[in-house]
Amino acid sequence: MFLDVSHLVVQYAGRARPAVADVSFGLAAGEIGVLIGPSGCGKTTLLRTVAGLEPAQGGEIRLSGQPVSAPGLQLPAEQRRIGMVFQDYALFPHLDVGRNVGFGLSALPKAERAARVAEVLELVGLGGAERRAPHELSGGQQQRVALARALAPRPQLMLLDEPFSNLDVELRERLAHEVRAILKAAKTTALFVTHDQLEAFAIGDAIGVMHEGQLHQWADAYTLYHRPATRFVADFIGHGVFAPATVSTVDGHVVLQTPLGPVNGAAAAQAAASLAQGGPQDLLLRADDVVHDDEAPVKAEVMRKAFRGSEFLYTLRLASGETVLAHVPSHHDHRIGEWIGVRADLDHVVMFPRGG
Numbered sequence: 001m002f003l004d005v006s007h008l009v010v011q012y013a014g015r016a017r018p019a020v021a022d023v024s025f026g027l028a029a030g031e032i033g034v035l036i037g038p039s040g041c042g043k044t045t046l047l048r049t050v051a052g053l054e055p056a057q058g059g060e061i062r063l064s065g066q067p068v069s070a071p072g073l074q075l076p077a078e079q080r081r082i083g084m085v086f087q088d089y090a091l092f093p094h095l096d097v098g099r100n101v102g103f104g105l106s107a108l109p110k111a112e113r114a115a116r117v118a119e120v121l122e123l124v125g126l127g128g129a130e131r132r133a134p135h136e137l138s139g140g141q142q143q144r145v146a147l148a149r150a151l152a153p154r155p156q157l158m159l160l161d162e163p164f165s166n167l168d169v170e171l172r173e174r175l176a177h178e179v180r181a182i183l184k185a186a187k188t189t190a191l192f193v194t195h196d197q198l199e200a201f202a203i204g205d206a207i208g209v210m211h212e213g214q215l216h217q218w219a220d221a222y223t224l225y226h227r228p229a230t231r232f233v234a235d236f237i238g239h240g241v242f243a244p245a246t247v248s249t250v251d252g253h254v255v256l257q258t259p260l261g262p263v264n265g266a267a268a269a270q271a272a273a274s275l276a277q278g279g280p281q282d283l284l285l286r287a288d289d290v291v292h293d294d295e296a297p298v299k300a301e302v303m304r305k306a307f308r309g310s311e312f313l314y315t316l317r318l319a320s321g322e323t324v325l326a327h328v329p330s331h332h333d334h335r336i337g338e339w340i341g342v343r344a345d346l347d348h349v350v351m352f353p354r355g356g
């Protein structure tokens, strides 16, 4: 692994619990990792510790095989060859774009510096912008200049902490894709922090979900969504609810009972196997497991709806009183208070012990 974080512990003085608690993960060279989690879960602390801006109390960080943080060792930030783009990492307002980008290149001869500045500006789509002043640029362009400035000295690792959080939603989504392309073109290994799932999915080769200092899962987006390792990850990623999982045998077949009616087949067999391990369990019902079907015998009342372009996210209440969420194509525009038919369409089941 190019970046190797192993059993890392970071605890602020006077705090009862560590901000980062026994966290381990790795990034291969050229890979982009994303840390995601609710406010206060320790993402920024972890990133700052990798950067060398916070001391670790335990564990090890290796960069390209070399320990940069270990018991008795904390390599200073400036010796780690790490580039950083932070939300509040503003450009120098009195320097033009070229001087901003060339800021970390003072060791290079003038001509080489100018060539490298031109090269990274080209990379971020701002070729020829050297003479422009930061205030003449849009927020998105300024962040691309900040990215160019961080990339210019050829860091071995890039760290980005919510670099788009001051920008509007549409621009954020576009920039997320652009930044991924730029980092890939620069063949840079990068670790990115966000609390926005769509941003994480757009950027990350691997995504780590953190909660209260712990890393619950480190996996690609597909695995996080479909095979969440813990109940917290299942709840945090995507839209869904938990319902009690029970199986029964009907005419010799195993049937999974859900609030949306019985489910047969592979999903039922999988649920039965999981329940056989003992103890009550809950079944995750994602919004895309709940299908609107006028013919379905189970009806649900539309409580809320959020328009998302191609689909609605409906919040539905069943006659049994339980709430479920459903993604429904947006041409099915039902009124609040209307009752619509719903059924479960489970490809596989995700279950966790109750109360876990």
Ligand SMILES: Nc1ncnc2c1ncn2[C@@H]1O[C@H](COP(=O)(O)OP(=O)(O)OP(=O)(O)O)[C@@H](O)[C@H]1O
Residues within 6 Å of the ligand: 012, 013, 015, 019, 037, 038, 039, 040, 041, 042, 043, 044, 045, 046, 195
């Ligand atoms: N300098 C500090 N001194 C003491 N405690 C701190 C310090 N910085 C952060 N903390 C605490 O450490 C925990 C993790 O904070 P951190 O900023 O790493 O979380 P985060 O996931 O990045 O949150 P956010 O998304 O809100 O930025 C929180 O409980 C926070 O209050």
